[in-house]
Amino acid sequence: MDAIVQVNGLRKAYGATVAVDGISFEVCHGEIFGMVGPNGAGKTTTIECLEGLRKPDGGRLSVLGVDPILGSQVLRERAGMQLQQSNLPDRMKVWEALDLYASFYPRPVDWQALIAQLGLEEKRNTPFAKLSGGQKQRLFIALALLPDPQLIFLDELTTGLDPQARRAIWDLILAVRALGKTILLTTHFMEEAERLCDRVAILDHGRIVALDTPSALIHNLAAEERVSFTLLGGVSPALQQALAQLGSVEMNGDQVTVSSPNGRARPLVSEVVSLLTAQGAAFRDLSTRQPSLEDVFLSLTGRAMRD
Amino acid sequence: MKSLLKMTWMEAKLFLREPAAAFFTLAFPLVMLLIFATIYGNTPPPGSTGSQGAIDALIPAFTAMVIGITGLMAVTMTMATYRENGILRRLRTTPVKPLVVMAAQVAVVFVMTGLGVLILLAAGVLLYHVRLPGNPISFLGGYALSSLSFFGIGFILAGVLPTARTAQVVAMVLLYPMLILSGAAWPRELMPAAVQKVTACIPLTYVVNLLRGLWAGEPWGAHLLDVAVLVVMLLAGAFISARIFRWE
Numbered sequence: 063m064d065a066i067v068q069v070n071g072l073r074k075a076y077g078a079t080v081a082v083d084g085i086s087f088e089v090c091h092g093e094i095f096g097m098v099g100p101n102g103a104g105k106t107t108t109i110e111c112l113e114g115l116r117k118p119d120g121g122r123l124s125v126l127g128v129d130p131i132l133g134s135q136v137l138r139e140r141a142g143m144q145l146q147q148s149n150l151p152d153r154m155k156v157w158e159a160l161d162l163y164a165s166f167y168p169r170p171v172d173w174q175a176l177i178a179q180l181g182l183e184e185k186r187n188t189p190f191a192k193l194s195g196g197q198k199q200r201l202f203i204a205l206a207l208l209p210d211p212q213l214i215f216l217d218e219l220t221t222g223l224d225p226q227a228r229r230a231i232w233d234l235i236l237a238v239r240a241l242g243k244t245i246l247l248t249t250h251f252m253e254e255a256e257r258l259c260d261r262v263a264i265l266d267h268g269r270i271v272a273l274d275t276p277s278a279l280i281h282n283l284a285a286e287e288r289v290s291f292t293l294l295g296g297v298s299p300a301l302q303q304a305l306a307q308l309g310s311v312e313m314n315g316d317q318v319t320v321s322s323p324n325g326r327a328r329p330l331v332s333e334v335v336s337l338l339t340a341q342g343a344a345f346r347d348l349s350t351r352q353p354s355l356e357d358v359f360l361s362l363t364g365r366a367m368r369d
Numbered sequence: 370m371k372s373l374l375k376m377t378w379m380e381a382k383l384f385l386r387e388p389a390a391a392f393f394t395l396a397f398p399l400v401m402l403l404i405f406a407t408i409y410g411n412t413p414p415p416g417s418t419g420s421q422g423a424i425d426a427l428i429p430a431f432t433a434m435v436i437g438i439t440g441l442m443a444v445t446m447t448m449a450t451y452r453e454n455g456i457l458r459r460l461r462t463t464p465v466k467p468l469v470v471m472a473a474q475v476a477v478v479f480v481m482t483g484l485g486v487l488i489l490l491a492a493g494v495l496l497y498h499v500r501l502p503g504n505p506i507s508f509l510g511g512y513a514l515s516s517l518s519f520f521g522i523g524f525i526l527a528g529v530l531p532t533a534r535t536a537q538v539v540a541m542v543l544l545y546p547m548l549i550l551s552g553a554a555w556p557r558e559l560m561p562a563a564v565q566k567v568t569a570c571i572p573l574t575y576v577v578n579l580l581r582g583l584w585a586g587e588p589w590g591a592h593l594l595d596v597a598v599l600v601v602m603l604l605a606g607a608f609i610s611a612r613i614f615r616w617e
């Protein structure tokens with residue numbers, strides 16, 4: 063598939079702070095490409111260089127076939143952009159904002175329909191300043207979709223949204239992609255990246271530390287499968303030994319947790335259950351945790367919050 | 370073109386939704402007139418309609434004052450605030466051109482201030498029996514030229530100064546001496562000779578001269594210097610402000 067976005071050795075520093083340190087990737091036509099990373103990892107800087115809003119210090123960029131700085135007019139006409147930080151005049155109403163922004167584009171989508179899709183009908187006549195954070199966010203997503211663009215940039219797609227709104231936005235994004243659009247987004251929700259993205263780049267300190275499909279990231283990066291349960295009849299040494307064959311065992315009174323590296327032939331949970339049944343050990347409260355993108359993210363970027 | 374119309378209409382609505390600013394722009398000249406007329410006690414006696422009283426002289430001066438105030442304050446504050454709040458940043462992601470953003474601002478402030486001046490003229494005629502100038506259209510033309518050339522200063526301030534707050538302070542600092550020295554607040558003829566020399570460096574002086582002349586029925590030809598200065602300001606202002614326009 064053709065690359066809609068090509069990034070080659072992108073670098074951007076603010077004084078002594080190197081925000082993006084030579085990253086390269088491609089986004090293909092019709093793909094949902096996600097960037098995740100801790101605060102200050104360089105996601106916004108990268109996306110805004112691609113949007114032509116910031117001037118890179120180095121590297122070659124091509125977006126929709128043009129250089130984002132030289133061809134910024136082309137980009138503005140053909141890409142939809144949702145910024146992490148921006149505003150509308152306080153007293154501008156929701157419908158007025160959509161109506162005004164629609165007039166900037168040659169072939170905008172029907173903004174009345176967008177209002178409905180983003181659940182803003184009740185707020186059509188509300189001034190921008192009186193919207194809640196999540197409602198503002200939805201309005202900005204609507205503005206990004208308004209030009210009916212081939213390429214859509216969404217910086218922090220669902221930050222500030224309630225769970226329902228978030229799911230509604232996911233459906234909307236998937237529907238937009240089904241129309242053949244390409245989407246480049248950043249998010250702090252690993253579940254979102256896992257659900258939506260065809261490929262995810264994990265950024266840290268201005269570099270890409272991993273880039274793959276969510277499932278490949280989870281499978282390749284030695285995350286653990288974990289099974290916990292409570293034993294009713296105490297722990298016999300024989301049982302303990304047998305469990306240790308399956309993986310590392312943690313005991314806490316009669317609470318047991320078995321964990322083992324991901325990627326076994328049989329899922330850990332079924333092995334644990336067959337073993338307990340074979341040994342006639344009674345148990346309850348069994349729970350399992352499959353590794354998720356979140357585990358991959360935490361193991362790659364460190365558990366501590368940073369900025 | 371469609372975006373310019375939409376944007377102008379939107380800005381006009383936003384302007385009117387700011388009641389304090391709208392009231393100030395529309396009613397300020399009128400309020401000034403009422404205050405000064407009360408101070409001067411110059412309600413012309415019956416029968417003397419048309420005499421060149423103090424009020425007749427005040428109207429062009431107030432018009433110049435309004436031009437100075439809106440030119441320096443109105444677009445400066447709006448543009449600086451829009452930039453500071455990230456409103457221009459959002460606009461920047463669209464194909465809309467800076468010129469459209471600026472033109473919409475100019476159109477709205479220009480029309481609203483013009484309405485304020487018309488209200489002033491109407492009040493002068495109705496309340497104080499002021500004699501209209503030989504050619505009111507010519508006077509309004511003078512208003513248009515002066516007002517447009519002053520917007521340039523506003524956009525340049527907005528472009529150069531970092532925040533809305535500093536823009537406001539700098540505009541004020543420039544405005545007050547300008548109002549006093551240009552002859553808008555009181556006649557330059559009453560100032561010491563040395564001060565009169567300084568006034569030649571003040572852009573608003575040329576507005577005062579032009580408007581007073583046109584009001585008194587003098588032809589444009591009698592004010593070539595004033596017109597030349599204002600036209601140069603207009604062109605330079607448009608050129609520079611388009612050059613230094615910043616989205617963020």
Ligand SMILES: Nc1ncnc2c1ncn2[C@@H]1O[C@H](COP(=O)(O)OP(=O)(O)OP(=O)(O)O)[C@@H](O)[C@H]1O
Pocket residue numbers: 076079080081099100101102103104105106107108146369
């Ligand atoms: N305009 C700026 N001036 C100076 N430094 C900046 C600027 N913008 C970003 N930075 C710095 O660059 C680094 C990367 O910032 P960036 O906004 O790209 O991170 P991010 O990954 O988007 O973070 P977040 O998840 O918090 O949005 C940070 O260290 C930040 O302090």
Ligand SMILES: [Mg+2]
Pocket residue numbers: 105106107146217
């Ligand atoms: Mg960011």
